[in-house]
Amino acid sequence: MLRLSVMFPMGMLLFRTMAWTSSGISHSQLVENLRSYQATISAxxxxxxxxxxxxxxxxxxxxxxxxxxxxxxxxxxxxxxxxxxxxxxxxxxxxxxxxxxxxxxxxxxxxxxxxxxxxxxxxxxxxxxxxxxxxxxxxxxxxxxxxxxxxxxxxxxxxxxxxxxxxxxxxxxxxxxxxxxxxxxxxxxxxxxxxxxxxxxxxxxxxxxx
Ligand SMILES: C[S@@+](CC[C@H](N)C(=O)[O-])C[C@H]1O[C@@H](n2cnc3c(N)ncnc32)[C@H](O)[C@@H]1O
Known part of the structure; x- marks a missing residue:
C-alpha cells in the first residue's frame, strides 16, 4: 500500500525550525500522525x-x-x-x-x-x-x-x-x-x-x- 509521507518545515505546524517527517498508510492516518507528532525535536x-x-x-x-x-x-x-x-x-x-x-x-x-x-x-x-x-x-x-x-x-x-x-x-x-x-x-x-x-x-x- 502507498505510504504517504510529508516533510514539513516545522513552522507550517508550529514554528519554523528544522524539517521533520511524518507518515501514514492513508490520508486520515497521516493527518492523525501529524496531530499526535506535534512534538518538536532539535536536529x-x-x-x-x-x-x-x-x-x-x-x-x-x-x-x-x-x-x-x-x-x-x-x-x-x-x-x-x-x-x-x-x-x-x-x-x-x-x-x-x-x-x-x-x-x-x-x-x-x-x-x-x-x-x-x-x-x-x-x-x-x-x-x-x-x-x-x-x-x-x-x-x-x-x-x-x-x-x-x-x-x-x-x-x-x-x-x-x-x-x-x-x-x-x-x-x-x-x-x-x-x-x-x-x-x-x-x-x-x-x-x-x-x-x-x-x-x-x-x-x-x-x-x-x-
Ligand atoms: C526544539 S524543542 C526541544 C527538543 C528537545 N531538546 C528534545 O530533545 O526533544 C523546543 C521545546 O521547547 C518547549 N518550550 C517552548 N517554550 C517553553 C517554555 N516557556 N517553557 C518550557 N518549554 C518550552 C517546546 O514545547 C518544545 O518542546
Whole structure:
C-alpha cells in the first residue's frame, strides 16, 4: 500500500525550525500522525553540539537542567552523562510532551526514571526549576528573546548555560554563559541558529485544545 509521507518545515505546524517527517498508510492516518507528532525535536547535530559545549559540566554527579525538554531525548543523554549520582531535570510547558517523554524514556531506559536520575516536569522553563538548583549545566532548547534572569541565577558558580537567543523572525545566536566562582558571568556567542521560540504555552499552541 502507498505510504504517504510529508516533510514539513516545522513552522507550517508550529514554528519554523528544522524539517521533520511524518507518515501514514492513508490520508486520515497521516493527518492523525501529524496531530499526535506535534512534538518538536532539535536536529541531531544541534543536540550533539550542545552536549559538546556542556560536556565538562556534565560530569559524574553533576546537576543539569534541560529547558524545553520536548521528546526527552537530550535530557536522557544528559542523565547518562551525569551518571547514577547525578540529576537532570527536564522542563517543558506542554503536558502532552512531558507525558510522551516519560513514556519514551520508560521504553528505552526505565532505570533513569526509577532511580530519580531524571525528572521530567511540566512548567514554564523561563523560570528554571528552583527546587533542584543550582545547576552545573543548563541547556535551553528554544530561542529566548532575552536570557531569563532566573536561569542565570540558578547556575552554580563554575556552571555553564547554553541558550539560543533571538526573536522568531530575527537573527538567533547560540550563546554560552559561564559563571565564575566569584559569580561573574561571561558571555560567548557561538553560532547562528534557528530554533523555535521560548514562549508561553498559549502562544505556542495558539487556540489548540490542550
Ligand atoms: C526544539 S524543542 C526541544 C527538543 C528537545 N531538546 C528534545 O530533545 O526533544 C523546543 C521545546 O521547547 C518547549 N518550550 C517552548 N517554550 C517553553 C517554555 N516557556 N517553557 C518550557 N518549554 C518550552 C517546546 O514545547 C518544545 O518542546
Amino acid at each position: 541531531p547535530h544541534m543536540h550533539a553540539h550542545a552536549l559538546e559545549c556542556l560536556k565538562d559540566h556534565l560530569y559524574e554527579g553533576a546537576r543539569a537542567l534541560d529547558v524545553g525538554s520536548g521528546s526527552g531525548y537530550l535530557a536522557a543523554c544528559m542523565a547518562r552523562m551525569v551518571g547514577p549520582s547525578g540529576l537532570v531535570v527536564g522542563v517543558d510547558h506542554i503536558r502532552q510532551l512531558v507525558e510522551q517523554s516519560i513514556s519514551n524514556i520508560r521504553a528505552d531506559d526505565p532505570s533513569l526514571l526509577a532511580a530519580d536520575r531524571l525528572k521530567l516536569i511540566v512548567g514554564d522553563g523561563r523560570l528554571g526549576y528552583e527546587e533542584d538548583a543550582p545547576y552545573d549545566a543548563i541547556h535551553v532548547g528554544a530561542a529566548a528573546a532575552i536570557v531569563p534572569e532566573e536561569l542565570l541565577q540558578q547556575l552554580k558558580p563554575g556552571g555553564r548555560l547554553v541558550i539560543p537567543v533571538g526573536g522568531r523572525d530575527s537573527r538567533q545566536l547560540l550563546e554560552q554563559y559561564d559563571k565564575a566562582m566569584d559569580g561573574n558571568i561571561t558571555h560567548t556567542p557561538l553560532m547562528e541558529v534557528i530554533y523555535v521560540p521560548l514562549t508561553d504555552r498559549e502562544s505556542q499552541w495558539s487556540g489548540r485544545e490542550l
